[in-house]
Amino acid sequence: MIRVAVVDDDCLVTESLKTILEASGEIKIVGTGHSAPEAVALFLKERPDVLLTDIRMGESTGIQASKEILQQMPEAVILLLTTFSDDEYIREALALGVKGYLIKQNLSTIVPAIKAVNNGQSVFGTEIVGKLTEILQNTTPKKSNNYQLSEREEAILLEVANGKNNKEIAKALFLSEGTVRNYISQLLEKLEVRDRTQLAIFYYQEYQ
Template identity: 40%
Template sequence: MSIKVLIADDDSLIRESLKIILGMDEEFEVVSCVDDGLKAVNYCLKYNIDVALVDVRMPVMNGVQAAKEICRKTATKVLILTTFDDDEYIIDVIKSGAKGYLLKNNSPEKIKNAIKMVYEGNSVVQDVVLDKIKEGLGKDKSVKIDTSLFTRREIEIMDLISKGLSNKEIADKLYISEGTVKNYITSILDKTGLQHRTQIAIYYLNGGE
């Protein structure tokens, strides 16, 4: 079964290019292309879309607002495709519930792999984007994580997630199984009300805010 994809971008060249790239792969079905955020939201409300590729800067409703509405009202997973010019939106996008944040200058294969990862329930944030998050957060922060809310091990895991380590890398570093790492992450998500590990990284870097 192919992954049903919606493309939302006000640049017609980007829309058509993505449509051609994905259309050549039988793993994907581009159901529709729209040119503003409101149309993306309305389409996802009306039809069953697996993954919405959403640009940040769009007329009528921008990608951050659209991502919030889509994530809140539908089962569609959102993958943001953007440029470095939009880096001021990074935190808002991650908080919106979007599962991924990817730059448009990536290769077609990387974009396709990101769509598949998001479809499978994983979060995807490009290393350079995560670096920008780290640069913007954690500076001059006097707020510390509430140690009464988390165990020492949970705080260790949040710290390692914020450094970009995968579950396997965390497991190897702490000499525990990947399953145990996943259990700790589930506990952290339950305690914070966050949705995925990228939000955990921002939460930790922002001192629990």
């Protein structure tokens, strides 16, 4: 049973989410809240497996709550649920290291998303994934090589983050497509991520 805390400034939304999640038979709601300070207090008290929180909540935000929680507990698993696919919110969420960002309209995706982030995956709704390349391209990277990537691996990671396919990467870096595929497989294994989208997310989080 996955222990989940739910926070949203709309009481009806909170209760609806509680009903939907518990109906799955795989999730136990350990508490609910309606503001960013409540999100922090609830998380620190209950230590849920996953915190599902809204972003815009009165004077504070789920982003601010996430930042405070992650400063105290870097291993915290936070899934943002919002009606806003605002680029700045997405950028802040990625930088903080939250595990997911979903749009409220797609309620059917919430249970699978909670299960995924609880298993260590990152989950971003289709609306968010569509914005990632643009966000990454508009971000000036900083140097980070905590994972001891080679210069070639870093170059390929950058191209993946820029949304290029294997053929385009091969042409840009004067490599064969087979070599590019091999490098990407190595990156997926070395960075312990499952697909190209997560490679792009990794690039933003480590090189932003």
